[in-house]
Amino acid sequence: MGLILDGPHFQTQTSLLCPVTLNGQRAFLKITNDHDELIGAKALEKWEGTGAVRILAQHENAFVLEYAGQTLRSVIPEDTAATRVLCSVADQLHSRNPENLDDFPTLRRWFSSLFADTDSRFDDIRVIADRLLSRNSHPVLLHGDLHHDNVLRSSHRGWLAIDPKGIVGPREFDYCNIFTNPTPQAAVSHFDARVRSVSHTANIEPVDLLRWIACWGALSGIWHLEDGDTTQASLPHTIATLAMERLQR
Structure with missing residues (x-):
């Protein structure tokens, strides 16, 4: 070689x-x-x-x-355009229908930390997560960490994802990482515009998308707390709160 x-x-x-x-x-x-x-x-x-x-x-x-080139974050700073690219890459990944996914962890297993947590702040979110994960929807092979630094532009093949986690579950989950990246300021200030953009581009009902975002934000923050990092837990929990507030309007 x-x-x-x-x-x-x-x-x-x-x-x-x-x-x-x-x-x-x-x-x-x-x-x-x-x-x-x-x-x-x-x-x-x-x-x-x-x-x-x-x-x-x-x-x-x-x-x-x-080799895949420069990150989406460095190539396209404009948020709506970057969001559309991320949705397009997710759609390409989900378009594959590989057989035999038994070797990959399920999304419910990933959410075990949320279900095991006892913080009352997340009681409603745990109910939402259980309902979402119990749906009889067609599971796909998910990237699991699709965001602005994990999508690169290849001069020959366009936008390509790197560093997947590899999990099996509903496709809607793969859009959630967009909402906690690439910076805390961007995540908060572009929240509502991203909900509209992802809902339209990925053909996901806004209410469903908000439910998934709330669940992801709670889970991500809990993972940081398990690692003893209260600072990093702040942003995903803020995003979860924003999603829940929008659901209650």
Whole structure:
């Protein structure tokens, strides 16, 4: 295999990454033993390049990933246009209908922290989450972390997602991360405009979208609290509050 290092490596919390070329093509080498990262790699395999970067080569826990360019956040600062791109990428991912998704965690399992939490602030949201997750809707393979820094523009193939979590559940969930990114200021100031834009572009009823946003915000904040990070919990809980306020109008 014609793999050549093309720059210094760097470490994330879960992986070792290094720019490389593979047979003259720019790429990234990713080495990881993290369970969630390995599940994400399986999701990339299932999508086969539809809306996401391709895996060009792999050996055990080492993956050579297609190079995809600059982040959406750096290319399109205008919020409505960026939101439309994120919706388009989500739609591409969900258009795949891969068989045998048993190896992927379910969205209900992801929400276990919300259901186990006892904070009375989230009592109504827990009821909403249980109803949403109990619906008999067609599950899809979800990215799970689709936001402005996880979608990149390829000069050859357009907008591509990176770093998926790989979970199975209703498609509406994949639009929720938009509402807590890319900055706290943007998340709050563009909240209502994003609800309108995502609802229209992704063909989701506004009430349903607000319900999912409230559930995601509560869950995300609880995860931060479990990690002892009260500062990071503030934004998603603020977004959950905004969603609940809109639902009560």
